[in-house]
Amino acid sequence: MGAFENKNYRNLLKEIGIPEEEIQARIKEAVQTFFYDENERIYHETGADMGYLCDTGNNDARTEGMSYGMMMCVQLDMKEEFDRIWKWSKTYMFMDEGENEGYFAWSCQTNGTKNAYGPAPDGEEFYAMALFFASHRWGDGEGIFEYSREAKEILSACIHKGENGRVGYPMWNRDNHQILFVPGIDFTDPSYHLPQFYELFALWANEEDRDFFKKAAAASRDYLVTACHKETGLSAEYANFDGTPMDKELAWGYYGNFYSDAYRTAANIGLDSVWFSDDHGQQSAPIRMMKFFGTDLEAVRCEYKIDGTPTDRPVLHPLGLVSTIAQGALVAKTPEEMELATKWIKWFWNQPMRKGVRRYYDNCLYMFALLALSGNYRIY
Structure with missing residues (x-):
């Protein structure tokens, strides 16, 4: 049963032993930096x-x-x-x-x-x-x-x-109920798939649109099962409707690997697991991802093919990657999963917000992870 029904928003930071007063102080500090700090604000x-x-x-x-x-x-x-x-x-x-x-x-x-x-x-x-x-x-x-x-x-x-x-x-593709990368195109972006949003759209959108979004929620959960690699849990930035990575180079580049956009997929699955309990198999992907990246942060260094093959393209948003994997840890339930999740949550907790020119995307993903992991990313 998810938080939509039981109103229980999991506070994983507290679960792993971080005092609530420290959590609230961190949120306050992050908000100040993100919104108001003269040098670092977005x-x-x-x-x-x-x-x-x-x-x-x-x-x-x-x-x-x-x-x-x-x-x-x-x-x-x-x-x-x-x-x-x-x-x-x-x-x-x-x-x-x-x-x-x-x-x-x-x-x-x-x-x-x-x-x-x-x-x-x-x-x-x-x-x-x-x-x-x-x-x-x-x-x-x-x-x-x-x-x-x-x-x-x-x-x-x-x-x-x-x-x-x-x-x-x-x-959205009106036949398969999948969100598109851009209107009029024949592929999608796995990180755009937000079944937890679609469940709520199915309740609150115009009445004639509600059935569509209910079907979109189920379609996206099914899609994420196929889009996340069966061993690594990684998804591509852009992918075909059957979940396979984009297999052609577009005018603006190749996006069939696990890179910046794709980091959000694990975070989205984690949030969906808190808000709703409808698991079509997608909730195992963040666990596979944590296992793939291993027991230290050395692997958070480059782009990967979704089968785990590294490329020579360096990571552009390392804090964003750590943040989204940590948010994906919200799916963890068993003692073994929690042991793995705890490492990633602690790594996230010990990361400072990013400074400098590239701080925007990293710090957006950091803020969402901080809210989600503290039980403060809620349905209203």
Whole structure:
């Protein structure tokens, strides 16, 4: 039985012996660094009532980070920051005409100028989930702050574009219920699969969309079984609908190996195991991954093929990798699994937040892991 039913959010940090006062102090310190520290923050306020999160490695604002920031804020009860990020998103990123009407431009300059006019579906699904939680935690406001209406409209666009003369392409494949890497393309990204979100969309989306998301939750759990390698637990950044790694090089590179995007897959499986208890076999993947990486951090050094073969491409986000493996430890149940999980959670606990140009992605994944492992990444 998951937390959706029993309201029990597992605090693995406390389970392994870290005092609660130390956990709360760490969360407070991380929030201060991430949102407010003049040198290390990711979040920046602009104007009277807006704010954005900056991808420090690319000096832009992305729907990934903006929606992540909103999810962090609703979990931490930071309504002012939530509303600022949401207003910036609607003001500069939202597209109200053309093929991608109803979606958000995945990248903007920090002054709000769009760098692209295409969306990235992981942003839309995080926006929608954060908005539903905001509605339930704080209540709906007016206009763009009528959170539940905004969430429903995002999800409606995601699955109905292209129907009944509506221009554009949906973000989910309507036949197999799998989320797409981008609309109109014939492959997916395993780390975009969030069955724990889809279970809730099936309750709170427009009534005509609920059955679709219930099927999407089951489809994603089944998909993750095939996408995570049977021995290593690793998944590819991009993959085919049957779970096999992307087998062709795209115009912007090859993404069929275990690299930055793919780190999130284990974290997502871990969170799903806490929120819901529906295991189709996917919950064993993080355990296999921890076993593959071994008993020290030396293996967290490079890109891998999903069968575990290392490549000569160095890891770009080492803290992100450690953080997501640690969050994946939420699946651990048996004494043997807990012994393995404890090592990874302690490694995570002893890592400082990343500094410097590449800190954005690592520290986003760190923040989510800290919330999840302390029992503070919750359903509202």
